[in-house]
Amino acid sequence: MAKIKLDNIRHSYYPNPSSDDDFALKRVHFDWDDGGAYALLGPSGCGKTTLLNIISGLLEPSHGKLLFDETEVTSLSPSERNIAQVFQFPVIYDTMTVYDNLAFPLRNRGVDEARIDVKVREISSMLEIDDLLQTKAAGLSPDNKQKISLGRGLVREDVNVIMFDEPLTVIDPHLKWKLRSKLKELHQKVKTTMIYVTHDQTEALTFADQVVVMNFGQVLQVGTPDALFERPEHTFVGHFIGSPGMNVLPVEIVDGQVSLGGHVVEVSSPLVEAEGKSLEIGVRPEFVRISEQGIPATVVNVMDVGRHKVLQTIVGTQKVFAVLNEDQPVPEGSTYLSFDKPQTRLYKDGWLVDLTYEYEVL
Amino acid sequence: MKLKSLAPILYIIFLMLPIYWLLSMSFKTTNEILSGFSFFPQEWTLENYAVIFNDPTWYWGYINSTTYVLINTVISLCVALPAAYAFSRYRFMGDKHLFFWLLTNRMAPPAVFALPFFQLYSAVGLFDTHIAVALAHCLFNIPLAVWILEGFMKSIPKELDETAYVDGYSFPRFFVTIFMPNIKAGIGVAAFFCFMFSWVELLLAKTLTSIDAKPIAATMTKTASSAGYELGLLAAAGCLTIIPGAIVVYFVRNHIAKGFAMGRV
């Protein structure tokens, strides 16, 4: 077990990167605390697999250092780092039995058979695959295969971190939920650092204590699921998390006030100058209200999603979503919207203004 | 350079040496060949090639071989495609036995069947025609083509067929416009194998022809035995037989790596 420190990691797949665009990872500088359950969330191609492979040692970063508990491991091989990884598609050794599969990492490290037997049985009972131990691994169902790949990681003592690379891709939907809660339960039992890579926000938010949101080759925000929801530090985070995602609307500063198409909007963030960058406000549909006056909008669609209704409106040329309670009357045609001030924030160049402000103060 | 890459390099050198020797021999004069050992041709000559390109018995050999090989490849693929589809998609009476029976025909030693083949094709009046050789080579090429194609077709999900039928495609139209493009690589590899085995086979081809459809390889044997020891000419003719194969393999080069697995990995 160890604290994992990513020290100014940059990576490019080109030998001579010339601009920032050539980097798959632009700059990642961040610590993973020992024993945490992390999710690494982001759309396909955002750099999450690259980051994962750098931690596991399958890839050496072109810049920066990787430390496990202050020991540098940047150029160590995966087996020397003492880590485990579960891949998108279950990797099992077809010709071996389930037992031998689980014992394989220990045998490779020369652990004695008695000890192996204890560990294998401990893990198999944890994963509830005791009755499968003597069967050939080849014919198993995908979820059992994935359990075995996971078991091969768990069976080793003092693994520094277990990483999951979209492990539920090939699992049937009704088993996904089961396997995920199993993972969560296992984490509480073994207390090993776990990093769970996914592009599915439900998977990330239900599994992790801390979610790391990535896009464009950088980490956008690290926080608890609640923090990500309530205070997105980047418009992408707001947009990506939540259903529907945060409304992001371009604004201008006119006479010291935020103006959305000529209408004044009150925001909780300090005001800043655009300085040629884009200025936007972000407000979640949950904090958009129907009111008597305010911002004129046209209702285009209503979707009933059970507990509440999602209202789709047009403000100027922008789509704005609002969440209504079930019992609330649904307006038709033209109406007015207002945004809750404490939950309406200003973003400059995609980033939350409070942040830059905080940094400036510091 | 890594030590590991030494093995393929040494192997390729081993493969190329006899071919180089044939090539170098084909550019030597008969005098030079008979006068003793020389690693490079001392006096380059194209005379051997000139003889082949000017003598109809020689160049017709190439035309004949190419003709029956192409006919055979087309016939084999045309009948093997629907059959492979049946084996990959349906269960029917005797399917397993049939499949093995087809395979057994690859095991029949052609040396054994040469004489009966001669009698059979003489009886149906096809002796010494291209079609006779093309049909005879079907004996071992069709089973192989069915086998290869079946492997590829198995890896195509059945849902593809079902969706197409739901969309109102007829079987022939579905097969040609949807299914065949999906197994392009398989068809390429099957064609490659048919071409290869038909091109390299000599015994049946020689037995079933005398003058009009005589294959190049047979012309060579005759030269070797009748016209004395014209090694240069023989070498030149041999070199020319390598070219069609090289062309075919060039076309399928991108499919070789995956295609040779015949959909069975």
Place this chain on the structure above:
Amino acid sequence: MKTENPRAWLLVLPVILLVAFNALIPLMTVVNYSVQETFGNNVFFWQGVDWFEQVLHSERFHDALGRQFLFTGIILAVEIPLGVAIALAMPRKGIWVPVCLILMSLPLLIPWNVVGAMWNIFTLPDIGLMGYGLNWLGIDYNMTQSPLAAWVTLIIMDVWHWTSLVVLLSYAGLVSIPDAYYQAAEIDGASKWSVFRYIQLPKMKQVLMIAILLRFMDSFMIYTEPFVLTGGGPGNSTTLLSIDLVKVALGQFDLGPAAAMSLIYFAITLLVSWVFYTIMNKDVKE
């Protein structure tokens, strides 16, 4: 799952007709010869199973069969491991892959008698590269004189001719292994041998079986190359089954014994191939 469909027969019918025309009629002719005696002029006498008994008890057949099994055994033992080793050492991607594959395929695409002729020229003691080279190194090499030299040449020729087939098939199996398998093995701390034994070999198994089956069938009925290379000599030392058969059938025109011999020969091939085929299909089901 496959569906039951009797009409599938219609799709298979063209294949059956074509192959039956080529296989059954000649086979029946051979069976016919094998139970009759002829003195020419198309006059035949019923002979029963005499020819079979005669062939099965003839020392000549035993010798040829023994040589055949020895030959097939040796070339399988050399070509399969060699082919696998070369496939393992080949690059997985890059511009050299197609170059390697094309060059390696070349021997497969040369007509068989040209292969024989090529090696004949290559091994000539006075003007062949290999023959001259070996003698220059002080090794007394002449395959028209020494049975051992003839055998070695025959085997090297077959290795030259066919190892590429094994390489290509194994390579196809290897490139189909997803990277994650190698990564998982690395993380599990597997040795190179373990990676081969538990990942590469199992994935290659299917195609290797095909390679072994094809190499067995083709090497067992090899005729053209050794006929052109050695003509079965010196003496009878390289007279393999097919060569012996043609000698009996066409050389001595003993159609009956030749036919009986062919059928026995065919039966042996069939039996061994059937065993392979069954093992192969059993593995697929597992």
